[in-house]
Structure formats: C-alpha cells, structure tokens
Amino acid sequence: MNIEEYIESGQLELYALQQLSPAEAAEVERLAAEHPPIRAELISVQRALGLYAEAHALTPPAGLRERVLSGFQQAIQPQSAAEPATPTEPAAPYIAPAAPHYEAAPAETVVRTLPAAEAGSGFRWLAIAASVALLLSLGANWLFYSRWQQSENQLVLAQAKEQLYAAATQAVEKRLATRTEELGILRDEQFRMVVMTGTPQAPGARARVMYNPVSRRVYVDVKNLPAAPSGKQYQLWALDKGKPVDAGMLAQTTAVGDSLQRMKDVASAQAFAVTLEDAGGHPTPTMAALTVMGQML
Amino acid sequence: MLPESPPAAEQQLVARLRAQDESAMTEFYDKYSAALYGVILRIVRREEEAEDVLQEAMVKIWHSFQSYDASKGRLFTWVLNVCRNLAIDKIRSRQYRVSSHSQPLDESPAERQPAVDSFRPEHIGLQELTRRLNPEQRQIVDLLYFEGYTQSEVADELNMPLGTVKTRARAAIKVLSTLIR
Incomplete structure (x- = not known):
C-alpha cells in the first residue's frame, strides 16, 4: 500500500470528521497503528480540527458553571452510589465513542453505541418504566373490559325492562282508551240507561244496558251475574214491541263485570233481557234461562 | 514526525478521570468548557440547549471514560467528538420536531461574543482562521463539522462529486494544520 497516496486520499480527514462507517473507521485505526506516518498525519488532522473548534471558544454565561457542575453531580449520583467505579469496557474506537455520523446513520445510534453506564442505566430505567407502564395498562385494560362487560349486561337488562314498560304502557293506554270511551258513554245524554234486575231464578243478578236510540249503539254493563257454567254463555236480547232481537253475546270479561261491552246495534227497543244460552248463542231466547230483564223508562 | 505526548497536566487529569475522581470534572470543566461550549453553541445555536448539551456531555x-484511549489521541479531540455528537443529535431531533425555528447564523450568540480563555498556546481567533480559509473550504468544514451533514449530503447541497468533497475537506484541514506550526 502506498502510504503517501493513502494520506493524500482525504480518508483521514473524513475519519476525523466522523464521516466514516464503523468498518472504514476501524480500517483507519488499524492503518494508523501499523504505520507511524499515517498516525502522525491523523493526529495532525485532529489537532487542526481541534484548533478550528477552539477558534469558536466562548466563555459560557455567568452561572452556567454552577448549574452544569451541580447538574452533573446530580446526574451521576445515583449511579456512583449503586455501582461505584464500575469499569466499562474500553473497546470502543478512540475517535468515536459514538458511531460516526456517516451516511444515513440515524442520530439515535450515536448515543446508544456508547458503552456508557449512564446510557445503560437510562435504558434500564426506561425498560423499568416501560414494564410498569405495560402492567398498568394491562390492569387498566382488564378493568375497562370488565366494566364494559358489566355495562353490556346492564344495557341488556335495561332494554328488557324498557320493553316491559313499553308493553305495560300500551296496555294501560288501551285500557285508558276503553275507560275514556266508557266515561263518554256514561256522560252522553243521548244514552238511555236500562236497569235489568234478576228473575226469580237469579234474584241477586243485576245488569244495565246503555242504549242510544239515535246512534243505535248498545252497551252492556254487568253488576252481578251468576257464573256461567262451562259451555254456556250469556246473550243479550233487545225486545222491540215484545219481539226479541239478538243483541250479541256477552264476553267472559263482561259477564264478570270487568267493563262495558259494545253490543250489536239495535234499531228500536223498549226492553232488554239476558238469557243463559249455549256458547255461541241461539237465534231465539230460551225463556226458561232468562236471568235479568229491564224496561226502558 | 511523531506527535509529542500530551502534557503532564493532561495525563494527570486523565488518570483522575479514569479513577472516577469527581473533583477532576471540575478541573475538566474549567479547562475545556469555553472550547466545548463554543462548539456546542455553534451547532445548536441556542444558549439553553447548549447548556443542556454541555451537561449531558x-x-x-x-x-x-473507560473507552477513551490516550494512545490514540488527545483528550480534547475525544471530548470534542462527544460534544459534537450530542449537539448534532440535538439539532437532528429538533429538525424532526420543528423545522421552522432555526435561527440564522448571524443572529447566533456565538457571533456576538468574543472568544476567550484558551488552554492552548497556539490558539488562533476565528477571524484569523476565516481569513486563511477560503469560503469554499470553510463552507465544507462547517457543513461537515458543525451542521451534522454527511459527505453525500454535502455533495448534494453543493452539487459536486463525493470525491471533490473529500479533497476539499483535506485541503481545508491542511490550511488549518499550517496555522498550528
């Protein structure tokens, strides 16, 4: 190898400027160790750069000395207490305790390649901090997951309840509508009240018919009727000039006095009667089974 | 020509630092802080950051310190590189964060304050150096040394082949070398 040429190549300058890859830098160091002229040139280059750096020397502002020195003391204190004078490996290349700034080497590598206890400890602390953060995060995840599950269950329950309420409200509204209608009938002056009283077969029986001759509507309201035997059903009759006209069957709920029931429209009537017939009704009333009867006043 | 060995004072300081003598860092600070601070400030351009970098360094x-090998060069060369690396890391990480806040060089405090306190007898002022280096040479050294540029970035920036970057850097440093003698 031509030493002169090597010196002239500018490689030593790039080394001193930390522009070489680790492999190239190691090559320069090896050659410098082997060839005194290269070593002398390298040191001369380094001194020249040192001179240039020094030309920029500048007294730091007042107070900086105290701040930096005490900051330094603080920074090294935990380490020196924990590991007093632990020798670090002296294997790093001389010129660059950090990797050279060559090509696209990221800035971070420079810091990490330093075999410094401070850097190692910093990493340890970072690792510990990261582990703690991970554990906290796992704990939080578990907590949030179980809360989420809980919320999910509560939501399902709430939705079921809400459906129940909705159904109940519908039922109530329906009943309210019925009651409102009934109240309307009772307050309507066009309706005629026909009180039906029990026959000798059912002396305690009582029922009423509300009849509107104008609209022809008929409602029945049971106060008390003997329970219908199975297979039997009460039937309402309108008597028009003595002739019975079918006014419809009483529903089970009506028979027990739950509410008013609208019956078939009746064109004209002077009296009403209820007989106990076979379920589904009969074209003509069975007079023997007459339960209640009343005249329109 | 083999370089002279470092002065006894430097050898002593190195020995104390190697022995982890904390008081040696005070002496180290008094001896090198002006030079290191000047270089760091020249790179980071902000006084608070320069202070942080100096302390980190x-x-x-x-x-x-165990990785410092006195047989390979002077203490100053080594610590200078530590500071330069930290300072360049600083501006690189800053460039990722904010790219718009860098001060122009002529507003930098480094240009306003006078250089003082040299520990080297052959110390030469910045004025003298800039007078000796031609603008091209100074630009190349500054980009490589203070701006954290790689050789290929310099080649791109100045639109010249990589080989030219190398020879100009050599020429510039050669001029600087002549000023030492």
Whole structure:
C-alpha cells in the first residue's frame, strides 16, 4: 500500500470528521497503528480540527458553571452510589465513542453505541418504566373490559325492562282508551240507561244496558251475574214491541263485570233481557234461562 | 514526525478521570468548557440547549471514560467528538420536531461574543482562521463539522462529486494544520 497516496486520499480527514462507517473507521485505526506516518498525519488532522473548534471558544454565561457542575453531580449520583467505579469496557474506537455520523446513520445510534453506564442505566430505567407502564395498562385494560362487560349486561337488562314498560304502557293506554270511551258513554245524554234486575231464578243478578236510540249503539254493563257454567254463555236480547232481537253475546270479561261491552246495534227497543244460552248463542231466547230483564223508562 | 505526548497536566487529569475522581470534572470543566461550549453553541445555536448539551456531555464523558484511549489521541479531540455528537443529535431531533425555528447564523450568540480563555498556546481567533480559509473550504468544514451533514449530503447541497468533497475537506484541514506550526 502506498502510504503517501493513502494520506493524500482525504480518508483521514473524513475519519476525523466522523464521516466514516464503523468498518472504514476501524480500517483507519488499524492503518494508523501499523504505520507511524499515517498516525502522525491523523493526529495532525485532529489537532487542526481541534484548533478550528477552539477558534469558536466562548466563555459560557455567568452561572452556567454552577448549574452544569451541580447538574452533573446530580446526574451521576445515583449511579456512583449503586455501582461505584464500575469499569466499562474500553473497546470502543478512540475517535468515536459514538458511531460516526456517516451516511444515513440515524442520530439515535450515536448515543446508544456508547458503552456508557449512564446510557445503560437510562435504558434500564426506561425498560423499568416501560414494564410498569405495560402492567398498568394491562390492569387498566382488564378493568375497562370488565366494566364494559358489566355495562353490556346492564344495557341488556335495561332494554328488557324498557320493553316491559313499553308493553305495560300500551296496555294501560288501551285500557285508558276503553275507560275514556266508557266515561263518554256514561256522560252522553243521548244514552238511555236500562236497569235489568234478576228473575226469580237469579234474584241477586243485576245488569244495565246503555242504549242510544239515535246512534243505535248498545252497551252492556254487568253488576252481578251468576257464573256461567262451562259451555254456556250469556246473550243479550233487545225486545222491540215484545219481539226479541239478538243483541250479541256477552264476553267472559263482561259477564264478570270487568267493563262495558259494545253490543250489536239495535234499531228500536223498549226492553232488554239476558238469557243463559249455549256458547255461541241461539237465534231465539230460551225463556226458561232468562236471568235479568229491564224496561226502558 | 511523531506527535509529542500530551502534557503532564493532561495525563494527570486523565488518570483522575479514569479513577472516577469527581473533583477532576471540575478541573475538566474549567479547562475545556469555553472550547466545548463554543462548539456546542455553534451547532445548536441556542444558549439553553447548549447548556443542556454541555451537561449531558459531562455526564457521558464521565460514564464512558473507560473507552477513551490516550494512545490514540488527545483528550480534547475525544471530548470534542462527544460534544459534537450530542449537539448534532440535538439539532437532528429538533429538525424532526420543528423545522421552522432555526435561527440564522448571524443572529447566533456565538457571533456576538468574543472568544476567550484558551488552554492552548497556539490558539488562533476565528477571524484569523476565516481569513486563511477560503469560503469554499470553510463552507465544507462547517457543513461537515458543525451542521451534522454527511459527505453525500454535502455533495448534494453543493452539487459536486463525493470525491471533490473529500479533497476539499483535506485541503481545508491542511490550511488549518499550517496555522498550528
């Protein structure tokens, strides 16, 4: 190898400027160790750069000395207490305790390649901090997951309840509508009240018919009727000039006095009667089974 | 020509630092802070950041001192590189964060304050150096040394082949070398 040429190549300058890859830098160091002229040139280059750096020397502002020195003391204190004078490996290349700034080497590598206890400890602390953060995060995840599950269950329950309420409200509204209608009938002056009283077969029986001759509507309201035997059903009759006209069957709920029931429209009537017939009704009333009867006043 | 060995004072300081003598760092500071601070400030351009970097560098030097090999060069060369690396890391990480806030060089405090306190007898002022280096040479050294540029970035920036970057850097440093004698 031509030493002169090597010196002239500018490689030593790039080394001193930390522009070489680790492999190239190691090559320069090896050659410098082997060839005194290269070593002398390298040191001369380094001194020249040192001179240039020094030309920029500048007294730091007042107070900086105290701040930096005490900051330094603080920074090294935990380490020196924990590991007093632990020798670090002296294997790093001389010129660059950090990797050279060559090509696209990221800035971070420079810091990490330093075999410094401070850097190692910093990493340890970072690792510990990261582990703690991970554990906290796992704990939080578990907590949030179980809360989420809980919320999910509560939501399902709430939705079921809400459906129940909705159904109940519908039922109530329906009943309210019925009651409102009934109240309307009772307050309507066009309706005629026909009180039906029990026959000798059912002396305690009582029922009423509300009849509107104008609209022809008929409602029945049971106060008390003997329970219908199975297979039997009460039937309402309108008597028009003595002739019975079918006014419809009483529903089970009506028979027990739950509410008013609208019956078939009746064109004209002077009296009403209820007989106990076979379920589904009969074209003509069975007079023997007459339960209640009343005249329109 | 073999370079002279470092002065006895430097050898003593190195021995104390190697023995992890904390008081040695005070002496180290008094001896090198002006030069190191000047270089750091020239790179980071902000006084608060320069202070942070100087302190970081002290800690780094302290903890990695075992990797300093006196047979390969002067203490100053080594610590200078530690500071330069930290300062360049700083501006690179800053460039990722904010790219718009860098001060122009002529507003930098480094240009306003006078250089003082040299520990080297052959110390030459910045004025003298800039007078000796031609603008092209100074630009190349500054980009490589203070701006954290790689050779290929310099080649791109100045639109010249990589080989030219190398020879100009050599020429510039050669001029600087002549000023030492």
